[in-house]
Amino acid sequence: MFSLRSGFLILTVTVPIALAANDTLFKIPILEAGEIYMKQVVNSRLMDILPSYMNLYSPLFYIQAIVLGVLGYFLYGIIFRPIDRIRVLGDVGYRPDGKFTKKEIARSVKKRRVVGEIPPVYPNGWFGVIESWKLKREPVYVSVLGEQLVVFRDEKGEAHILDAYCPHMGANLGVGGRVVGDCIECPFHGWKFRGYDGKCTEVPYSEKVPDFAKIKAWTSAELNGWVHIWYHAEGVEPTWKIPELKEITSGTWQFKGRTEHYINAHIEEIPENGADVAHLKQVHEPLMAAGTDLTKMWSKYFSWGQHIWQASWHQLPSPDEHVGCMTVDHDLKCFGFSLPFVKAHVTALQIGPGIVYLTIEGTPFKGAWLHYLTPVEPMVQKLVHNVYMHWSIPNIIAKFFMYTEAIQIERDMMIWNNKKFQAKPVFTRTKEDSLISKHRRWYSQFYSEHSPRLNFQKDTLDW
Structure with a gap:
């Protein structure tokens, strides 16, 4: 029902304009152009197929069209959009x-x-960091499990998780950082860190990259619509x-x-x-x-x-x-x-x-x-x-x-x-x-x- 009425509304605008538009129309005042438009609508066969209650001269018609449009938008959201x-x-x-x-x-x-005598607050295991659809081209800063992390996709689409702070001057790679190839570039001085191992691959103003210039790369896996991180207090692999x-x-x-x-x-x-x-x-x-x-x-x-x-x-x-x-x-x-x-x-x-x-x-x-x-x-x-x-x-x-x-x-x-x-x-x-x-x-x-x-x-x- 909503799509049918939308079709009628589109026809009432596009067909008469196509019939009425010519070189002369664009050379006359806008009020006269509107009058010509309405005459073309009334004289066209379109008026014969429209329901009687769709009176283009009545303000009620346009109010109804707006109300139907709003209701259609909300109904579409209820019926078709995911919650x-x-x-x-x-x-x-x-x-x-x-x-x-x-x-x-x-x-x-x-x-x-009163919290009570609670066990350790961060257990060992796999945890969801971010839903896959939320991770696009821009890096995302995430704070979970007592860690500050940056999650990003390299240019091949593979997801990586690194510590968020650059070891050079402490800039947050997840806030303003940029993906370059398989690396993330620091927004402060342009140092580049490789996604799969955290190694610094380039310092723009230095010919040599220090061997110890790297940040922690976390074990991760993307599956079932999520990017996961492996956390273990003893550093044990999955x-x-x-x-x-x-x-x-x-x-x-x-x-x-x-x-x-x-x-x-x-x-x-x-x-x-x-x-x-x-x-x-x-x-x-x-x-x-x-x-x-x-x-x-x-x-x-x-x-x-x-x-x-x-x-x-x-x-x-x-x-x-x-x-x-x-x-x-x-x-x-x-x-x-x-x-x-x-x-x-x-x-x-x-x-x-x-x-x-x-x-x-x-x-x-x-x-x-x-x-x-x-x-x-x-x-x-x-x-x-x-x-x-x-x-x-x-x-x-x-x-x-x-x-x-x-x-x-x-x-x-x-x-x-x-x-x-x-x-x-x-x-x-x-x-x-x-x-x-x-x-x-x-x-x-x-x-x-x-x-x-x-x-x-x-x-x-x-x-």
Whole structure:
């Protein structure tokens, strides 16, 4: 409907102008030219095929055209554009208090909250640094895992990750740097550093390049729509590979949208939810429409529907002991009746500390959520979800499921953002609590002797 009306509008402009345009037209005053234009429109056969309500002399017609154009733009966005939902600290996960905004409360909680006896803040493993589509010709400065990095593509299209600061005078290569061949050029004095090993290859004003002039080049891999970095506190090379999702690389599954959240918590607390099957009923049973506020989602107005979850978690055997697996069966009941089109079986593979590949199979669809969890600060995590579904699935369907996932994550965030890490939890002798204990033992393999820890310094008035 929108494209048909657009066609009519284009015809009303282009056809009469083509009929009326001649040398004389451009030599007469503009008001007379407009009059000639309108006469040509009225006398043309175009008026015979236009609907009666499309009266070009009526101001209402032009108001309707503008309204339809705006509505068409928003409908196009809803139906065809991939979702891009971004929530920073203070947007969700906190409750306003009096005159204080959520952002003010977020800053306050971050300062005064009891953190607890937390494990090391940066575990070892593969982490997502940047989505591939965001890395074009210009270098990108990234701060993750306590490191300052520059990510860039060389002229052959290969992605590289280097330390961000030039060893010469400390300029940030990711801010104003330029890609030249397989190198990045410093914006300050033009020193060039090779992407794959960080070696300085040229100093513009010197015939000889010092042998020790180099910066750290990080082990990286680009796969499944992401540029990854390997981080290990002991300098150990990668001990496992990131699995390729062939449905993505072949184009069978296409990108349908993303969400991005910033969470005030220790990194281990977020994947731990995968083994915490007991929290599913308490946090995720109420309908999506009940919202993200844990105190309001149990409203009687939404009690007619519930999400039903059946879940389990286990560690994969060697040589894949770095992978944890959560399986979930989901059902949605409304007035006691199951809705078959939202039934789904989910398999979530936690690959190391920072990557989850979640495949979902339902009645009308099959696809994958890619979860990338990367520490921005010791107690601030960036969580990005990418959704991929079969190319034939309309974006509006993918948006529905992505929005549902976002609501469920934002409920968890109200807990993560405000909780204390319990190093020695009080567990019951149940299967539910035993899974959390097993997950913590499994996750401990990603810490090593020199894994960075958060050091607290008590402020005093002593000089």
